[in-house]
Amino acid sequence: MITNTELEQRGNQFPLNVTSYKKNIDTLYFQTSNNVTLQVTVVRDNVIRFRYATNSIFEKDFSYAITKYASRGYNQLDIEDASEKYIITTEKLICHINKTNLKVSMFDASDKKLISQDEIGFHWEESYELGGNIVKMSKISHTGESYYGLGDKPVQTNLKGKRFENWVTDSYAYEKDTDPIYKAIPFFIGLHNKKAYGVFFDNTFRSFFDFAHERKNVTSFWAQGGEMNYYLIYGPKMNDVVANYTDLTGKPHQLPPLWALGYHQCKWSYYPESRVKEVTAKFRELQIPCDAIYLDIDYMEGFRCFTWNKEYFPDPKKMVKELADDGFKTVAIIDPGIKIDMDYPVFKEGLEKDYFCRRADGPYMKGKVWPGECYFPDFTKPEVREWWAGLFKELIEDIGVKGVWNDMNEPAVMEVPNKTFPNDVRHNYEGNHCSHRKAHNIYGMQMARATYQGLKKFAYPKRPFVITRAAYSGTQRYTSSWTGDNIATWEHLWIANVQAQRMAMSGYSFVGSDIGGFTEQPDGELYARWIQLGVFHPFCRTHSSGDHGDQEPWTFGDEVTGIVKKFIEIRYQLLPYLYTSFWHYHKEGVPMLKSLVLYDQDDVQTHYRTDEFIFGDKILVCPINEPNAKGRRMYVPRGKWFDYWTDTIIIGGKEMWVDADIDTMPIFIKEGAIIPKYPIQQYVGEKEFDELTLDVYYKEGKESSTLYDDANDGYEYTNGNYSLRTFNLLGRKNQLIIQQHKIGKFITSYKTFKLKIHGLPFKIAKIQLDNEEILFEKVKVNGDNTLIVDKNFTELHIIGE
Ligand code: GLC
Secondary structure, three states: OOOOOOOHHHOOEOOOOEEEEEEEOOEEEEEEOOOOEEEEEEEEOOEEEEEEEOOOOOOOOOOOOOOOOOOOEOOOOEEEEOOOEEEEEOOOEEEEEEOOOOOEEEEEOOOOOEEEEEEEEEEEEEOOOOOOEEEEEEEEOOOOOEEEEOOOOOOOOOOOOOEEEEOOOOOOOOOOOOOOOOEEOOEEEEEEOOEEEEEEEOOOOOEEEEEOOOOOOEEEEEEOOOOEEEEEEEOOOHHHHHHHHHHHHOOOOOOOOHHHHOEEEOOOOOOOHHHHHHHHHHHHHHOOOOOEEEEOHHHOEOOEOOOOOOOOOOOHHHHHHHHHHOOOEEEEEEOOOEEOOOOOHHHHHHHHOOOEOEOOOOOEOOEEEOOEEEEOEOOOOHHHHHHHHHOOHHHHHHOOOOEEEEOOOOOOOEOOOOOOOOOOOEEOOOOOOEEHHHHHHHHHHHHHHHHHHHHHHHHOOOOOOEEEOOEEOOHHHOOEEEOOOOEOOHHHHHHHHHHHHHHHHOOOOOEEOEEOOOEOOOOHHHHHHHHHHHOOOOOEEEOOOOEOEOOOOOOOOHHHHHHHHHHHHHHHHOHHHHHHHHHHHHHHOOOOEEEHHHHOOOOHHHOOOOOOEEEOOOEEEOOOOOOOOOEEEEEEOOOEEEEOOOOOEEEOOEEEEEEOOOOOOOEEEEOOOEEEEOOOOOOOOOOOOOEEEEEEEOOOEEEEEEEEEOOOOOOHHHHOOOEEEEEEEEEEOOEEEEEEEEEOOOOOOOOEEEEEEEOOOOOEEEEEEOOEEEOHHHHOOOOOOEEEEEOOOOEEEEEEO
């Protein structure tokens, strides 16, 4: 695509022949006769960074996305000067740089097969009006190649054939295919010949991705400024691509407190205090588990951040404490717009300290949001973030609010056509002063980061909990997120499902949708179906705009209330499984939701599937997306699966009909899985229990499962005070062996495991525990293959007749 059409001589420009190269430790520089420099850095054996300067002068190397904790280091880096090309070899990749045109091709080092290849490769246009370049890259799209990723795009999982834009946008009541929306995550995964690679285009300007849309055999990406600066991340497993991308842009800095994985209730707005209490009391009365209650903008005085409306909330500290005594954590909203009001201390201080964003020629950036006309902190300046973090002292430390919800941080501006700041607004950008063109996509991220820093400080020794609407790559280090202002329609239930999966494969797992829909009102059936999906999302919250009636679990009559309760209870039972999956995400970058293509990329049937996904690594879920359904057709991936409700064994690798009346949904457990379960609690920590259930699903063969425990909050786990158990299951025709290996110092409150063995194909004759035969009475074996053993067993051997 050429932008400067009226200026022919400024159309696409290309690198010419390479005249020299030099090497500096992990980095190679290739120089062309027309002064283009390509910098190639080997970050890891399977992660290579490409950076181009059109006049040999690179910008200062700075990125908000890349974390300082990213793993670096490689085992091999060789360069060979071959006749027509340079050949760079690492342990995992071979990279060819063409000497005549600087085009790049990448190959798998083990079998020498092609992974990715430049089409016309790097090219650019000069941005004569604004300075800098429009930087572009085009690569060949191979036959049968599929594309995934890109954050929150509300479209089919496979992106092939489509074009997208990355520009963080407030998108009230967006729809399927609306683009762009709230997040900018310029990372995609390509898959062909069973091999997956990722491209992370770390450029914060407005950027575009075209996946074989403009031309059938070309995939391209470009940005309206900045540098062509991208990372190629090789798998060949998609899971590894995602894990490596997540490592590069950061895993969550700490685990969330366990309560944050419970159920959350939100509305715009619950006020006054008596209404908040009415809602929380109803949860306890109906015994529907709930851990968090939200305060939307009406808790403030005239929508001024860090204030309270004293008429609605006369004594917030007392209220927050009373809610906490009943197991509810209070989460409060904080937006970026600061009301222009000289009697408002936050505004006054921001003004005095010159913390607000300014237009190009000096005036402040003035925009309308909920409080009326506002100024906006420049969160790209470290000093401003520090100030902002400090503002949370009262809310968190004194009043006891446990979580903060950052909204409108695209930043959203009302009553202007582009819904945000004009491009000329200036930003500090950590001393790399720039305009809003460059800072727009990271503004919300930096706000959430500042909020996170405040929470981290003032919630200490507890863990912080933040939720943001806007995000750029890397935001997952600081905060959870939701998918914005969706609609109470069946189509949006489908959208919520793809968005949560897509975010997870884009390194951002701690995400959920407004359950039931934000705008308009769902009927009971839609709400029930949405809860069924929502309890399998890492972040699980009902939220609605409130101008259309209620949206609490009991709003839609007794039948729906019962279904909602049942599914929220399933989530609470699965909390140890979910927490373990979060631990793998936090430690290893493993996505908590896996689209089928991530689960089994070698099965081409998965490449275009959208609805089914794996929750954690062992539970297959498929929501019902239509009204009046008695079930649905779905694809069950290869392998054997247990129907969660009936224990019927299903052989996967095919599409099939699954019954699912309104009070149930398709859920399957992978054979060999060991699923840990808590008893039902009304909130995390309500009960101390001395037994943990392990649902064991027999398999003939091997499977391993893990269970992570710690204090569920605080930082002791970072000092080794956690417990990670690995269960290795081995099933034979008339034997089942479970070995346990444990690391970590944490001592769990439970003392025993109650193992419920599903699908055991034989009658138990003998049980050996840690190599000693034991009497059935000792492990309380009963007729349905349930036995109780000490939590520290190392080997359980069940032998059939
Ligand atoms: C925005 C948010 C929504 C919130 C509302 C009022 O529309 O997306 O979640 O309830 O603002 O604060």
